[in-house]
Amino acid sequence: MNSATPGVPQVPLLDDDTLAFGEEDNAGKQFIHPYIVFFHLVFRCSAIVVYILCGWFSDSFIASFVLVILLLSADFWSVKNITGRLLVGLRWWNYVDDDGKSHWVFESKQNRVNRNESRLFWLGLILCPLVWSGFFLMCLFTLKFKWMLLVLIALTLSGANLYGYIKCKFGAKENLQSATTDFVRKQILQNATSFMFAQPSPPNAAGGNNTGVV
Numbered sequence: 235m236n237s238a239t240p241g242v243p244q245v246p247l248l249d250d251d252t253l254a255f256g257e258e259d260n261a262g263k264q265f266i267h268p269y270i271v272f273f274h275l276v277f278r279c280s281a282i283v284v285y286i287l288c289g290w291f292s293d294s295f296i297a298s299f300v301l302v303i304l305l306l307s308a309d310f311w312s313v314k315n316i317t318g319r320l321l322v323g324l325r326w327w328n329y330v331d332d333d334g335k336s337h338w339v340f341e342s343k344q345n346r347v348n349r350n351e352s353r354l355f356w357l358g359l360i361l362c363p364l365v366w367s368g369f370f371l372m373c374l375f376t377l378k379f380k381w382m383l384l385v386l387i388a389l390t391l392s393g394a395n396l397y398g399y400i401k402c403k404f405g406a407k408e409n410l411q412s413a414t415t416d417f418v419r420k421q422i423l424q425n426a427t428s429f430m431f432a433q434p435s436p437p438n439a440a441g442g443n444n445t446g447v448v
Contacts, residue, residue: 274317277309310391326398340402
C-alpha cells in the first residue's frame with residue numbers, strides 16, 4: 235500500500251552527498267581554488283629547484299642561501315595562513331595568554347573539501363620534507379656542512395607545517411576533548427575547595443533559636 239499523500243510530491247531524504255548551500259556552482263569543477271593550489275606548490279617547488287640549480291648560475295653561496303630562505307619563508311607563511319584553511323579546512327596557530335603561557339591551537343572545520351585540491355595539498359605537504367631529507371643525507375655524506383644548515387632550515391619550516399596539519403587532521407577532536415576535560419576538572423576542584431573552606435554564617439544577633447514564636 236502506498237502511504238504517500240495524493241498530489242504531494244515525494245522529496246528524498248538528505249544524505250551526506252548533498253551539496254551545501256552556496257556550493258552548487260562548484261559541483262562540477264576540478265579545482266575550486268586554482269590560484270591557491272598554484273601558490274601552495276610554487277614556493278616550495280621553487281625552493282627545491284633553486285637549491286638544485288643555484289650552483290650552475292651563481293658561485294655565491296650567500297645569494298643562493300638568501301633566495302632559498304625567502305622562498306621557504308613565503309611557502310611557510312602561505313601554507314600556514316592561507317592554503318591549509320582554504321583547501322582542506324584546517325588551521326593551526328599559537329597565542330600567549332595573560333599569564334605569559336603559550337598555547338597551541340589545532341582547528342578542523344567540518345566542511346566539504348574538493349578531492350583534487352586535498353590530494354595536491356597533502357602531496358605537496360608530505361613530499362617536500364621527504365625531498366629535503368634526501369638532500370640532508372647527501373650533505374651529510376659529502377660533508378657539505380654549509381649547505382646542511384640551509385637544508386636543516388628547510389626541514390624545520392616544512393616539517394612544522396606538516397606536523398601542524400597532521401595534528402589538525404587527526405588530533406583536533408582529541409585536543410577538544412582534553413581541553414573540555416581539563417575545564418570540567420578545574421571547575422569541580424574549584425567548587426570543592428570553596429565548599430570545604432567556606433566561612434560559616436554568623437549567628438543570629440538576637441540570640442537563641444529563631445522559631446517564630448514570641
